[in-house]
Amino acid sequence: MKKNNKYLKVIILCLLVTTFISASNANTNFEKNEDDNHKPNEYFPFLEDSDQFSIQSTELDEIKKEAEKILKENERNVIVEEDIQNLSHEELAELNLLPLEDISKSDFQIQSEVRFLVPSYLRRQINTYYCGPAATLQAITTAGNASSIPGTTTTAKQQTLGSNGYLYTDRDNGTWIEYIPAVMNEFVPRARSWTTRTFDTSSSSKSSMQYMVRSNHSFGDAVIYLVKPGPLSYYSGNPGGHYISGSGIYYRSGSYNDYANIDLRLNDPHYSNNYYGVHIEPFNNVVDAMHKYSTERGPANIVY
Structure with missing residues (x-):
């Protein structure tokens, strides 16, 4: 479960970085005004109102470093859905990505020989x-x-x-x-x-x-x-x-x-x-x- 939490944290951090970069490239204006069709919390619904405009470029760098640190602490890279579909039953078991009921004794015999x-x-x-x-x-x-x-x-x-x-x-x-x-x-x-x-x-x-x-x-x-x-x-x-x-x-x-x-x-x-x-x-x-x-x-x- 700890590994899964780490992967989730990495994914959230990466989404933050990607969204900010995309917004910057598109010259998106996040200042509050009456003509804006998107409220800030539609971009970052998981942030409190007081936090929505507090992330600066230096903090983005810190987020990047934190994401890299977590990736280095884990021996495996984050696996995306497309990669998971290409993994064998044994590989899924090894990565703890199978439901418990799908893991049989044979999945472990290969690893324990x-x-x-x-x-x-x-x-x-x-x-x-x-x-x-x-x-x-x-x-x-x-x-x-x-x-x-x-x-x-x-x-x-x-x-x-x-x-x-x-x-x-x-x-x-x-x-x-x-x-x-x-x-x-x-x-x-x-x-x-x-x-x-x-x-x-x-x-x-x-x-x-x-x-x-x-x-x-x-x-x-x-x-x-x-x-x-x-x-x-x-x-x-x-x-x-x-x-x-x-x-x-x-x-x-x-x-x-x-x-x-x-x-x-x-x-x-x-x-x-x-x-x-x-x-x-x-x-x-x-x-x-x-x-x-x-x-x-x-x-x-x-x-x-």
Whole structure:
């Protein structure tokens, strides 16, 4: 209400200035006489009779300054009717110009969304079982440290990461998740060492997981998910274990524990074009895919 009063004051002050300038340009005579068809209070009905002729040019300057001051104190310019007609429903809500009954919860969700994003990179795995080295390379690249990996090309760097001494990746076993933290600690050193953890579908586990992902991203680091990707919306069937790096988390409603309204940004290095790419996936789907891997293949399902 205070904002509206300020806008009204500005408009009244501007009308005063405009009317006086117009009257001056037209050489209008406001002196009282019997032949005058317009009484002074017809021009300024909101002024008392004693005030009708007391405004001098210096006072007009003061009115101008006051109007400019009020405009500067407000972050928004005065919106005229034509501008209001061109505003969207969301913009009207943001400016408090909608009737209360027209403002729904959805009007505020856009304004309250919170997101934590890190640089997003894709490195396609060089064969059917190199998702581990590829996802690890993506995470190292997010940190800006890919140049420290031996190899002049992304293919060569994947081969380095997959070799013995690093991830020990092979056709029969793929990549064991337990090897990844040591590689991340070597190429992306930080105060807190990289480690693995297991998350499940319980509310307490989801709460811990979203916090951990958010914490990693807030410090500029990716995470690496180990999943059986069947529960993910862009997969079909029941494929085996697969590594995917994570580069973002979106809290659509602004709440950290509203799991149905949290999304994760996934960087899938899959060799097939059907799955390769950046995907925005519901948080619950990713948790289900991680839990599916842990119950069927092994305990740990994330590197962070």
